Amino acid sequence: MPLNRKKFFWIAGFLLVMAIVVLRGLNQNAPATPATPTVDISPSPTWTPAKIPVTIRIQDGPLKNAIIDAGDYLVRQQLPNGELSYQVDFMSGERSYSPSYLRLIGGTGSLFTVCRVSEDSKYCDAGDLALEHYLEFLISKPETFKGTCLYTSGNCQLGGSALTVDAIYKRWQATGDLFLGDRNLLNTAIDLGYFIVSMRRPEGGFYHSYDPHFGGTVDSDFVMTNFPGESLLALTQLYEMTGNEFWLKQARDVNDFMIAQPISEDHWHSYVFSMLARLDALTETDKFYARQIADSIIAGEVRSLHPSNNSISSATKVEALSALAQAFYLSDTDHKWLDPEIRTFITFVQARQLPGNNCGWTIPAETAANFGGGIFSSCEEPTIRVDGLQNWINGATTYLEYQSMINEK
Numbered sequence: 001m002p003l004n005r006k007k008f009f010w011i012a013g014f015l016l017v018m019a020i021v022v023l024r025g026l027n028q029n030a031p032a033t034p035a036t037p038t039v040d041i042s043p044s045p046t047w048t049p050a051k052i053p054v055t056i057r058i059q060d061g062p063l064k065n066a067i068i069d070a071g072d073y074l075v076r077q078q079l080p081n082g083e084l085s086y087q088v089d090f091m092s093g094e095r096s097y098s099p100s101y102l103r104l105i106g107g108t109g110s111l112f113t114v115c116r117v118s119e120d121s122k123y124c125d126a127g128d129l130a131l132e133h134y135l136e137f138l139i140s141k142p143e144t145f146k147g148t149c150l151y152t153s154g155n156c157q158l159g160g161s162a163l164t165v166d167a168i169y170k171r172w173q174a175t176g177d178l179f180l181g182d183r184n185l186l187n188t189a190i191d192l193g194y195f196i197v198s199m200r201r202p203e204g205g206f207y208h209s210y211d212p213h214f215g216g217t218v219d220s221d222f223v224m225t226n227f228p229g230e231s232l233l234a235l236t237q238l239y240e241m242t243g244n245e246f247w248l249k250q251a252r253d254v255n256d257f258m259i260a261q262p263i264s265e266d267h268w269h270s271y272v273f274s275m276l277a278r279l280d281a282l283t284e285t286d287k288f289y290a291r292q293i294a295d296s297i298i299a300g301e302v303r304s305l306h307p308s309n310n311s312i313s314s315a316t317k318v319e320a321l322s323a324l325a326q327a328f329y330l331s332d333t334d335h336k337w338l339d340p341e342i343r344t345f346i347t348f349v350q351a352r353q354l355p356g357n358n359c360g361w362t363i364p365a366e367t368a369a370n371f372g373g374g375i376f377s378s379c380e381e382p383t384i385r386v387d388g389l390q391n392w393i394n395g396a397t398t399y400l401e402y403q404s405m406i407n408e409k
Helices: 004-029 062-076 101-118 119-137 157-176 185-198 229-240 245-258 267-279 284-299 311-330 336-350 365-371 386-408
Strands: 087-089 149-152 153-158 207-213 377-379 380-383
Touching: 004 062, 004 087, 062 101, 062 119, 062 386, 087 149, 101 119, 101 157, 119 157, 119 185, 119 377, 149 157, 149 185, 153 157, 157 185, 157 229, 185 229, 185 386, 229 245, 229 267, 267 386, 284 311, 284 336, 311 336, 311 386, 336 386, 380 386
Parallel strands: none
Antiparallel strands: 087 380, 149 153, 153 207, 377 380
């Protein structure tokens, strides 16, 4: 009996040591977890008097009609539960059933842009249906992270929270309303903003992916080039919706970090310059960096109507240059030189909006009825993807707003 007890304690001790070794190994391989947020995001006063969004009316014409046609495509393809069509090959009818929910929440925001442009509530109704559907993916776990995030594919990606703020902001622009049923969308946007801020890295950038389960961990190696610009834009949108200087300070801090990084064709950052020019002011460093983005887009992009060239990426050029034109105009900086460049990109993308096309196709009436208004990628890839519609709707609208700005002067 004593021998068996001694043997038992020896085995138990051995197993305990092995367990400690294994746990240490797992902790070494796990992504780093910020012990505390890198900035103070303790609750601050966010109540403000009801704000009325500042919007710019745009002129009637073919480009405005093209925006509405794109919205009609999104509405026709929407499912009864609110889900938007992610990607379809309009030649074969084959659909993608492995969607990016980040792109879909972005597409939801663009429906509210069409609602604002057209002044037709059917697009807001479709947007509300989609927003209610995608808001079901929001989660909050105060014991592991600050705020609220959009949870898809097993994690919370930074861009998901940013694009959800963007959709709420665009709804506010279209309706002036921040309630959806019983949900206070402003509170939702603020909670999403807290998550964005909590993902700041100590050196000034962002972590891009967070697992809210199992204690909460960030993936330091996961990087998406568009997430910082999307998140920075969300911070400026929160500032406009709330009037709370907290969000402007966060936006300024992030912007200062980003303009110290190498130039990229970042259409999200371009929108930020337009927002800062309207809500605050652009520094000379901001203007210089914005000019470099514009020069990079103009110098580096092939804009011919070659069948293989992609319309989705070209639509982001319309967004970037139109937003920068607004920023320069609002800052009393030379802007007219951008107009012909924007028009060239617009011509390129419009050549890919069904039923029109530059591929020599004859589009049957039934196909036009189902897919008209959709922006297809190229003559070699006849697929319509939701982010192509989003980029086109938002870019064309931003350009027409710029035209209204300079015509009113």
